[in-house]
Amino acid sequence: MIEVDDLHKAFGAVKAVDGVSFAARDGEITGLLGPNGAGKTTTLRMLYTLMTPDRGAVRVDGLDAASQADAVRRRLGVLPDARGLYKRLTARENIEYFARLHGLDAQTMRSRCETLIQALEMQDIAARRSEGFSQGQRVKTAIARALVHDPRNIILDEPTNGLDVMATRAMRNFLRKLRDEGRCVLFSSHIMQEVAALCDRIVVIAKGRVVAQGTADELRAQTGEANLEDAFVHIIGSGEGLAA
Numbered sequence: 301m302i303e304v305d306d307l308h309k310a311f312g313a314v315k316a317v318d319g320v321s322f323a324a325r326d327g328e329i330t331g332l333l334g335p336n337g338a339g340k341t342t343t344l345r346m347l348y349t350l351m352t353p354d355r356g357a358v359r360v361d362g363l364d365a366a367s368q369a370d371a372v373r374r375r376l377g378v379l380p381d382a383r384g385l386y387k388r389l390t391a392r393e394n395i396e397y398f399a400r401l402h403g404l405d406a407q408t409m410r411s412r413c414e415t416l417i418q419a420l421e422m423q424d425i426a427a428r429r430s431e432g433f434s435q436g437q438r439v440k441t442a443i444a445r446a447l448v449h450d451p452r453n454i455i456l457d458e459p460t461n462g463l464d465v466m467a468t469r470a471m472r473n474f475l476r477k478l479r480d481e482g483r484c485v486l487f488s489s490h491i492m493q494e495v496a497a498l499c500d501r502i503v504v505i506a507k508g509r510v511v512a513q514g515t516a517d518e519l520r521a522q523t524g525e526a527n528l529e530d531a532f533v534h535i536i537g538s539g540e541g542l543a544a
């Protein structure tokens with residue numbers, strides 16, 4: 301469970317995040333949807349303790365991210381916006397390296413790696429050096445790496461960015477599987493169809509503020525629009541920046 305209470309972050313005169321509050325629950329996929337520059341990445345960075353908020357609080361499974369940052373990090377698996385891999389290492393070695401950083405013993409490390417390689421269908425790339433990997437192969441490796449310590453809460457910044465149709469479908473199924481295991485899955489996207497297809501709850505963010513939140517049905521009901529695309533346009537005030 302991730303709880304966000306009145307987060308603020310400014311860069312000089314730019315108020316990137318201006319009072320964001322929401323909760324992402326266990327056993328649900330929560331989508332943070334907003335146009336380019338809305339403040340999604342900045343919000344997520346504060347959630348996974350990379351950035352300190354100017355104001356506000358984040359709690360993960362009830363733990364405060366500011367005062368208990370290490371415990372919070374252990375409970376989080378993060379796919380950040382930059383998916384840097386160690387290019388001299390194979391996919392498996394990239395994953396194992398993170399397992400060691402998390403202090404996993406050798407047997408747990410091997411079994412977690414194997415489970416993730418199977419679940420993400422990475423058998424063909426596991427022994428390949430990651431230099432030259434396609435975008436989809438890079439994302440898979442980065443996700444496996446993020447989940448190696450079996451976290452209860454998973455944060456993904458635009459996980460399907462740059463993926464083709466098949467890879468996007470596979471990613472959606474994988475996120476549903478994590479949800480069905482009872483985990484808390486939170487991801488950002490500027491693609492409304494993506495969020496509509498996948499999310500149990502949607503948090504719509506624009507200009508650093510939450511402008512609506514709820515299930516797809518609730519958002520449609522709040523706006524009086526028959527379809528979700530029209531509801532988003534209604535909420536945000538324009539369709540600009542919400543790519544199809």
Ligand SMILES: Nc1ncnc2c1ncn2[C@@H]1O[C@H](COP(=O)(O)OP(=O)(O)OP(=O)(O)O)[C@@H](O)[C@H]1O
Binds near residue numbers: 339340
């Ligand atoms: N490190 C930074 N320094 C200065 N301004 C920043 C920084 N990070 C973000 N911003 C600004 O904060 C605002 C929100 O950016 P953010 O990256 O959080 O948006 P986003 O919703 O993730 O957008 P996108 O969909 O384009 O990735 C933007 O105006 C951006 O230019």
